[in-house]
Amino acid sequence: MPFEPQILKRRETARTRLFKVEEMLLRFSNGVERIYERLSRPSHGAVLIVPMLDEDTVLLIREYGAGIEGYHLALPKGACNAGEDRLAAANRELMEEVGYGAHHLEHVKSLSLSPAYMGHAIDVILARDLYEKRLPGDEPEPIEVVPWSLENLPELVARDDFTEGRSLAALYLVRDLLRS
Amino acid sequence: MPFEPQILKRRETARTRLFKVEEMLLRFSNGVERIYERLSRPSHGAVLIVPMLDEDTVLLIREYGAGIEGYHLALPKGACNAGEDRLAAANRELMEEVGYGAHHLEHVKSLSLSPAYMGHAIDVILARDLYEKRLPGDEPEPIEVVPWSLENLPELVARDDFTEGRSLAALYLVRDLLRS
Numbered sequence A, B: 001m002p003f004e005p006q007i008l009k010r011r012e013t014a015r016t017r018l019f020k021v022e023e024m025l026l027r028f029s030n031g032v033e034r035i036y037e038r039l040s041r042p043s044h045g046a047v048l049i050v051p052m053l054d055e056d057t058v059l060l061i062r063e064y065g066a067g068i069e070g071y072h073l074a075l076p077k078g079a080c081n082a083g084e085d086r087l088a089a090a091n092r093e094l095m096e097e098v099g100y101g102a103h104h105l106e107h108v109k110s111l112s113l114s115p116a117y118m119g120h121a122i123d124v125i126l127a128r129d130l131y132e133k134r135l136p137g138d139e140p141e142p143i144e145v146v147p148w149s150l151e152n153l154p155e156l157v158a159r160d161d162f163t164e165g166r167s168l169a170a171l172y173l174v175r176d177l178l179r180s
Helices: A086-097 A150-157 A165-179 B086-097 B150-157 B165-179
Strands: A006-015 A020-027 A033-039 A046-051 A057-065 A070-074 A077-079 A100-112 A121-132 A144-149 B006-015 B020-027 B033-039 B046-051 B057-065 B070-074 B077-079 B100-112 B121-132 B144-149
Touching: A006 B006, A046 A057, A046 A086, A046 A100, A046 A165, A057 A165, A077 A086, A086 A100, A086 A121, A100 A165, A100 B165, A121 A165, A144 A150, A150 A165, A150 B165, A165 B100, A165 B150, A165 B165, B046 B057, B046 B086, B046 B100, B046 B165, B057 B165, B077 B086, B086 B100, B086 B121, B100 B165, B121 B165, B144 B150, B150 B165
Parallel strands: A046 A121, B046 B121
Antiparallel strands: A006 A020, A020 A033, A046 A077, A057 A070, A057 A144, A100 A121, B006 B020, B020 B033, B046 B077, B057 B070, B057 B144, B100 B121
16 A cells, blocks of 8 residues: 655635535655545534334435435434534434434444545444434424335335435445344 | 425535535425525536456455545546446446456446435446456556455455445445345
8 A cells, every 4th residue: 555645735715504625735655746625524523323123124214305306215314513422413313303212322334425525424323222202303394204124125225215325335234233 | 205395596605626515495395494505416427336356356446535535445436428328437437447347337226425415426337247458547646456355345344444335335235236
């Protein structure tokens, strides 16, 4: 593996309410210099929750995605607050979006979004031993909760309204974990 | 499922070399109005390639990711050119990044990046029946190719330098497809 490139310069090229774009001038260990643009990582981390109602039933949500301009199925997720532990953040998001809390929360894997262009990372959290508990969220309309059997993962994969890479990766990860 | 929200207004809030940020004012079917910010989808699509050297060996690449500021393992990927068919784009990227062409290319699934905030989509393409063929790419340094056995997927998952959600999802998808 080559030595890491040196970062010769970095500057912010745009900042909006949600996004911060940076330009970096890199010198690779072979002397080649390149300018890269990337989105900075949000400050406090984020969590993607895999809530298991029983050993085979995962709770998905259906909500509107402004990015893809349509309703879609995915796992619940959200940003951590400042100083908030990721397991606590997962439990809070679960209560807000799905209406359950979890007695058992377990970190599975940290996933990146697009390593070349984005600094974003999200922690996959397996939530088990659920109990009913709802916290008010900030959603514009009620979120529909859709129970799905992990045995029927191929049927979910075949759907056009289930596309998110990280949700798909997390479901496979947990299926393998629970089967092993 | 509720009716799709109406898009009342949209405007560009930032544009850089790689990214375009839009703000949209949405009215949900229950009357609630919200402002959303999102990254627009790049124009011509993108492909993520799963190159199988044999029935069990996938070819990963190790390259520098400016987003995460580090070397990492992932599947080869790239943007389609204007007017370029996605299978042709997959074969071209495979030749540029891995040094192989494929006699057999097959669309597996379209994956989204972050449906709430990003319009990006990438098509997972399974590449089989490979032959040696290299095209010059635009990489700043040679890309290391790392063969990996799909039987050893759990070992790959456990690595800190393999984190990309879409690559992980694509490997599971293809493993299930080849086993079925």
